[in-house]
Amino acid sequence: MTALQDSQSPSTSEGMGLFERFLTVWVALAIVAGVLLGQFAPAVPETLSRFEVAQVSIPVAILIWAMIFPMMAQIDFAAVLGVRRQPKGLIITTSVNWLIKPFTMFAIAWFFLMILFRPFIPEELARQYLAGAILLGAAPCTAMVFVWSYLTRGDAAYTLVQVSLNDLIMLFAFAPIVVFLLGISNIQVPWDTVALSVFLYIVIPLAAGYTARRTLIARNGAEWYDNVFMKRVGPITPIGLIITLVLLFAFQGDVIIGNPLHIVLIAIPLIIQTVLIFFIAYGWAKAWKVPHNVAAPGAMIGASNFFELAVAAAIALFGLQSGAALATVVGVLVEVPLMLALVRIANKTRHHFPAAGEARG
Amino acid sequence: MAIAISDNARSWIERNGGVLTVRLSSRHGCCGGGVDIAVAEARTPSDLKHYRELDLDGLKLFIAPALIDQGLVVEVEGLLGLKHLFVDGAPIARRRD
Numbered sequence: 001m002t003a004l005q006d007s008q009s010p011s012t013s014e015g016m017g018l019f020e021r022f023l024t025v026w027v028a029l030a031i032v033a034g035v036l037l038g039q040f041a042p043a044v045p046e047t048l049s050r051f052e053v054a055q056v057s058i059p060v061a062i063l064i065w066a067m068i069f070p071m072m073a074q075i076d077f078a079a080v081l082g083v084r085r086q087p088k089g090l091i092i093t094t095s096v097n098w099l100i101k102p103f104t105m106f107a108i109a110w111f112f113l114m115i116l117f118r119p120f121i122p123e124e125l126a127r128q129y130l131a132g133a134i135l136l137g138a139a140p141c142t143a144m145v146f147v148w149s150y151l152t153r154g155d156a157a158y159t160l161v162q163v164s165l166n167d168l169i170m171l172f173a174f175a176p177i178v179v180f181l182l183g184i185s186n187i188q189v190p191w192d193t194v195a196l197s198v199f200l201y202i203v204i205p206l207a208a209g210y211t212a213r214r215t216l217i218a219r220n221g222a223e224w225y226d227n228v229f230m231k232r233v234g235p236i237t238p239i240g241l242i243i244t245l246v247l248l249f250a251f252q253g254d255v256i257i258g259n260p261l262h263i264v265l266i267a268i269p270l271i272i273q274t275v276l277i278f279f280i281a282y283g284w285a286k287a288w289k290v291p292h293n294v295a296a297p298g299a300m301i302g303a304s305n306f307f308e309l310a311v312a313a314a315i316a317l318f319g320l321q322s323g324a325a326l327a328t329v330v331g332v333l334v335e336v337p338l339m340l341a342l343v344r345i346a347n348k349t350r351h352h353f354p355a356a357g358e359a360r361g
Numbered sequence: 362m363a364i365a366i367s368d369n370a371r372s373w374i375e376r377n378g379g380v381l382t383v384r385l386s387s388r389h390g391c392c393g394g395g396v397d398i399a400v401a402e403a404r405t406p407s408d409l410k411h412y413r414e415l416d417l418d419g420l421k422l423f424i425a426p427a428l429i430d431q432g433l434v435v436e437v438e439g440l441l442g443l444k445h446l447f448v449d450g451a452p453i454a455r456r457r458d
Contacts, residue, residue, distance in 0.1 A: 020394040074388055078445045082438050146388040150396040150453035157447050160398060221407035226387045234389030356450070 019238060020147070023336040027329070030242050034249025035256055045250035049320070056200065060320065063247065064201055064312040065208075066240030070233045071143045071308070072209030075167050079160040086158045089285065089294035093162050096281045096302040097140045098173055105137025105273050106130075106181045112269040120265060125323045127187055129266050132327025134181045135313045136270065138174050140166045141304035143237070144339070145297065148304065151343045154297030155356065162301055170306075171202060178313070189317050197316035201309065241308060245329060248311075251320040266330040271338060278303035278342050285353070292353035296346040304339055307332045363415055363422065363429045370401075370437040370446060374420055377403040382412070383424045383435065383448060399428055399451035401435045427454070 019026065038045055051058040083090060113126045113133070121129065142163050149159040175198045182189050217225045249256065256263070281302035285295035310328040318324040364383055366374070374381050382404060385397035405423065406412055412423040434449045 020390060070389060078443075079447075081440050081443055081445050082447055083440070085438060143388070144390040146396045146398070146453060147390040147394055154453060156398040156451045156453045157449060159453065160447075222386070222402065223384065223407055223411070230387055230389060234387070234395060237389065 020144075020336065021340075023238075024333055026242055027245060027333050030245035031249045031256065031329075034246040035253040037246060038250035038253035039257075042250075045247060048247065049251075056196075056316075057320070060244070060247065060315055061200065063240050063244040064308070064315070065205055066236050067244065067308040068201060068205040068237075068312065069209055070230070070237045071306075072167075072205045073212050073233060074230055075142070075164060075206075075209065075213075076160060077164055077168070077210070079157075079164040080168060082157060082161040083165060085161060086155070086294050088288045088290050089158055089298045090162060090165065092281055092284045092288065092290065093298040093301050094165060094169070096277060096284070097166060098169055098177075100280060101140070101273075101277050101302065102134070102137045102177045102181060104276060106134055106185070108273045108276070109133035109137075109269045110185065112272075113266070117265050121259075121262060125262075127185060128318065128323025129262075129327040130185050131182055131187050131318060132266075132310070132314050132322075132324035132331075133269060133273075134178060134185065135310040135317075135324065136305045136307060136328055136331045137273065138177045138181070139170065139306035139309040139313075140301060141306050142167055142170075143306075144335075145301045145304060148300035148339055148343060149297035151340075152296035152300065152346045153293055154300075155291075155293040158294045159297045159301070162298065166301070167206070170309075171206065174198060174202065174309075174313075193317055197313050201312040201316060237308065241311075241332070244311065245332070248315070248320050248325055248329060252326055255321075255323070255326060262326070263330055263333070266327050267334050270327075270331055271334055274303045274305075274334075274338055275342070278345075282346070282349075289354055291356045292346075292350045293356045295353050296350075299346065300339065300342065303342060304335065305331055307335060363413070363417070363424055364431075364448075365434040366417065366420070367434060367436045370435045371420065373437045373444060373446070374403050379419070380405050380421045381417075381423070381435065381446075382406045383422070383428055383433075384412070385425050385427065385454060388453075397454040399433065399448040399454075401446035401448050403446060 048059045049057060109130050113121060113129050145163060146159060175194050179194055216229055278299045282295060282299035285298055307328060310331060314324040314328045382402045384400060386400045387395055388398055389395040413426055413429060415422045433451050435446055436449050437444055437446050439445060
């Protein structure tokens, strides 16, 4: 074990700034601001919605690119070369992310939204919420996991490899998984619409991020890229997210005012799914004697969602006013407090796992 | 020793100029905030004042002071002839602001 790994897990206040610790509060405020905007200044969202090209809203597309580009610009695809390292950790998290999580999300959300909550949610709206849950389940987190990994004293090299691998798989697997699960939910989305949204909100930001990374590092050096460029560009993601939410809720005002309970009802299956996936990955890692500095970030990567992509895909496929878009936003609302609770569980159970060096994950 | 280097990594660095930089690279969270990750590269850093320069048995090492004597190991890995360096044993660090 290294000197750095000997130290205690960092506290939440040390590991996260004011904005990210209270993301739930900012999201709630964005919901209120959006609803007020929609109710008292409806001309603003109506005017913005008129700027469309080929049925793609230009203001929304700009906001979504602002959210996703910085995340893509920091992906180091060379890290995928380490795929043979920590094989147990990579097998567990990759299997959980792509073979288990999308399907448990579908099953749990379907059971709660379509069966258990049938008396409270009209069927068509419940199907829309189910679509949002499916989009959340098919997009694993690619950026915030570095913070979760830090808070659990995770292995940096493993986290980098796992995130790069997930980003590569997401390029090819996101659309087929979404189309398949929407299909068995009787939600018909044309393939060309899905392909367009994947092209617009995954391929374009990914290609732009990769090109920017290669070009700017070659021109100005890696330190400049990390310490100047990314420091300026990185904060755009949460700003883009909050503005997108304000705009989204300017269109969703009537739904929220008419059915405030729906936010709670959507949150229940999302929370259960996140906790379940965490324990599947964490328990699997325990059974395979994976060291804690791989088991904890692996379970965090398994459990958390790339909600910017889910929000973007929901808007692209179903529109700003859709129930699917609302459901993905509920994912944003619960993400940080829930993941911090899982961080605490991971840190309190550290002693049940081998330390780094005692086992190879 | 400030940082250990595996035999394979040493050979690879020697074949690629004999210079090693070990530094912290920022990663941003999508909800805000961020962390630093230790990375290793076979090149001279652009701004030398942020590094300690050491001679490591013939290799020229530039290392960020925060990473010295932390028991870290520089390794090389790759697939199909593509190779890159990585720092083994490093946890993720709080971002320097």
